[in-house]
Amino acid sequence: MWHGEYRHPRLVEVYDAECPWGWDDDFFMAVLAEHSAPRVLDLGCGTGRLAIAMAEAGHAVTGLDPSGPALDAARRKPGAARVHWIDGPISELGNRTFDAVFLTGHVAQFFVSDQEWSSLLHAVRRALDLDGRLVFDSRDPAAAEWERWNPDESWRSVMLADGTTVEAWTEVESVRGDVVSLAHHYRFSDGEKLTSQGTLRFRTEEELRASLRAAGFHVDQVYGGWGREPVGLSGDGELIVIATALS
Incomplete structure (x- = not known):
């Protein structure tokens, strides 16, 4: 889904937990x-x-x-x-x-x-x-932050308000000049997996x-x-x- 951190209720909850x-x-x-x-x-x-x-x-x-x-x-x-x-x-x-x-x-x-x-x-x-x-x-762009958007460096465990945790990681799908497409992956404790995609300039x-x-x-x-x-x-x-x- 596109920018799911703002559009999917479960990912909105993750976003809030990750962004104090x-x-x-x-x-x-x-x-x-x-x-x-x-x-x-x-x-x-x-x-x-x-x-x-x-x-x-x-x-x-x-x-x-x-x-x-x-x-x-x-x-x-x-x-x-x-x-x-x-x-x-x-x-x-x-x-x-x-x-x-x-x-x-x-x-x-x-x-x-x-x-x-x-x-x-x-x-x-x-x-x-x-x-x-x-x-x-x-x-x-001089910092090239997208170079660190890979599963090894971006993996984290996010604790939600109800005490459950979500595994999350990011990976880059493409880099075309100054346009970067990426995917954020989320695996919930109940087994549900969601992916949020986006493109940044x-x-x-x-x-x-x-x-x-x-x-x-x-x-x-x-x-x-x-x-x-x-x-x-x-x-x-x-x-x-x-x-x-x-x-």
Whole structure:
């Protein structure tokens, strides 16, 4: 199945267990606090961990995701009532609706074609008020993280909320330039096996900057790690972008 971690109820549970609060969440909350941003969109919010925290910090938060099972899990979490949840496309959000848009968890890489990515950026630009900020993360292709996506290095045992465990591992199916197709495998304690597939685009810093300029953004910062290290000087292998919407 395609991106099953957000679409299949059992895999949504695994995703939540594997993705607790981390350094990336601390970073995004710190960035949010740096400027006034009463209205926030968590675009591709998944199961809502960050959206709920932003709402608890006093922001009016909208969590948007096209995956119903992920949003169902988000709505069940404590504090979820503070967030306005939307199952649908960003085109439904109107113009100048938000002061900040966050696109986290490497969701930016799901937009594989140049047209998909450009359309998303233009939609975000329309949804942001003047001087509003777009904040997102994407893996740095120079780190070649996909080289470690093999059964030996990626195998792990995941404990779920009910105490049962799931064996999980990842393998790459193809690498075509900067496009990587992969499969995540899951084996549950009751014997069920599920596979989730996906394709990711690894854009360089220069490509990200150029695409943002073309969509009407000014790039304020690009960091290479969650400690705000320069690109290429941390072990995180990230491209963390903060951009401002221009008039």
